[in-house]
Amino acid sequence: MAPVTAADPRAWLLDPVESGSAAGFGLYLHVPFCDHRCGYCDFATAAVGDQAEQDQQVLFDRYLDALVTDLRRQVAAGPRRHAPEDGRGAVGTAWPVVTSIFIGGGTPTLLGGERLAALLGAVHDCLEVAPDAEVTVECNPETASVELFGNLARAGVGRLSMGAQSFAPHVLRTLERGHDAQRPVTAMAQAREGGIAEVNLDLIFGTPGETDDDWRATLEAVLVAGTDHVSAYALTIHDNTAFGRAVASGAMPQVDEDLQRDRFDVAREVLGAGGFEHYEVSNWSLGPARRSRHNLLYWRHGDYLAVGVGAHGHLAGRRWWTTRSTARYLDAIGAGDSPIAGSEVLTDEERAEERLLLGLRVREGLHPNDLPPIEPLALEEAMDAGLVETSCGRLRCTEAGWFLLDEAVSRLAL
Ligand SMILES: C[S@@+](CC[C@H](N)C(=O)[O-])C[C@H]1O[C@@H](n2cnc3c(N)ncnc32)[C@H](O)[C@@H]1O
Ligand code: SF4
Numbered sequence: 001m002a003p004v005t006a007a008d009p010r011a012w013l014l015d016p017v018e019s020g021s022a023a024g025f026g027l028y029l030h031v032p033f034c035d036h037r038c039g040y041c042d043f044a045t046a047a048v049g050d051q052a053e054q055d056q057q058v059l060f061d062r063y064l065d066a067l068v069t070d071l072r073r074q075v076a077a078g079p080r081r082h083a084p085e086d087g088r089g090a091v092g093t094a095w096p097v098v099t100s101i102f103i104g105g106g107t108p109t110l111l112g113g114e115r116l117a118a119l120l121g122a123v124h125d126c127l128e129v130a131p132d133a134e135v136t137v138e139c140n141p142e143t144a145s146v147e148l149f150g151n152l153a154r155a156g157v158g159r160l161s162m163g164a165q166s167f168a169p170h171v172l173r174t175l176e177r178g179h180d181a182q183r184p185v186t187a188m189a190q191a192r193e194g195g196i197a198e199v200n201l202d203l204i205f206g207t208p209g210e211t212d213d214d215w216r217a218t219l220e221a222v223l224v225a226g227t228d229h230v231s232a233y234a235l236t237i238h239d240n241t242a243f244g245r246a247v248a249s250g251a252m253p254q255v256d257e258d259l260q261r262d263r264f265d266v267a268r269e270v271l272g273a274g275g276f277e278h279y280e281v282s283n284w285s286l287g288p289a290r291r292s293r294h295n296l297l298y299w300r301h302g303d304y305l306a307v308g309v310g311a312h313g314h315l316a317g318r319r320w321w322t323t324r325s326t327a328r329y330l331d332a333i334g335a336g337d338s339p340i341a342g343s344e345v346l347t348d349e350e351r352a353e354e355r356l357l358l359g360l361r362v363r364e365g366l367h368p369n370d371l372p373p374i375e376p377l378a379l380e381e382a383m384d385a386g387l388v389e390t391s392c393g394r395l396r397c398t399e400a401g402w403f404l405l406d407e408a409v410s411r412l413a414l
Contacts, residue, residue: 044310
């Protein structure tokens, strides 16, 4: 790190040791299609389950073409197209080597193995991808098959992220999931048979009607399912979803934060006893090698290119996002227009605060050279309150502080 001098008192903002460009370079590709839109989900999704099979296939072909066109155009425009105009972050003219690719959704696997392989082929054609890059595809259990996973493995996909959500049948019904409790377990076995080395299971806790026993049984089922990574999220109610409307009308209770806190503690206990390392607020892995490298890039405030509907990108302090409407996206790409719906350049202070917020999500916290200046008294108080601690010279959240992350950050922020 460059020394902080009177001439350049903010050098620490530009030359971090683990964050920013030092964190790697990611590529996020979004596929919005889902069979059905789950009542809780606020992601950029387009439900296609009611469409005739042939219409779906035509739409998927059109979307794949648009994704590849969007990718090629962005790559051809060069990194400076997305970088802040003031030249911050010393962005060069060549794209960095891609260290992780994440095809998320939606349900990307609805596109099928051949289209996803073609998409990855297009990525390799126009960007340099590191030989050991992590390549993840999100998947719903209903779309699983050995054939699909075999195609993905041959195309270089090494990691799947699958939504199991719960192993309690009545919770799956409340969540409007289209699979039973056994399906993710079968899908896991199919993934292994197809040659996929790493599989994450997503879980949701605190769903109305879920009991303590349901949650404990779900975690125990995950331990025997043979997964190497678990993401467990507290149910969030978004206003613009079916759940949000049900809560507003009184038909569904608001989430109970104390109960969610208890469920979080049970997850820590059961997954920890099962050998999982709790390496980020909502994520557990079977050892450091199984952590999600793409997500670590986000938490290290790294740079990533965004392609597709409702995708978010970040480069050297500038963020941008694309339209959430599939129709508008397809029209924009077809007409040669940009699908970008908005962008913002973070101030140095916002960047530092965001780096702190994201860095404290990770178990090891932040390297001292990645930390913004912190008021010594504020730090002492946050430590006394049991929110943060230092370990090996790094500042990190305590496990209790993880559940109160916003409070920890607001005490420390500039
Ligand atoms: C982008 S979704 C895609 C997953 C995949 N389509 C599936 O449903 O199997 C990623 C994960 O976000 C989580 N998620 C989505 N909405 C949520 C909400 N409102 N509250 C908590 N977790 C949520 C779910 O666990 C979901 O599996
Ligand atoms: S949770 Fe998954 S399947 Fe359900 S709507 Fe969201 S992205 Fe689609």
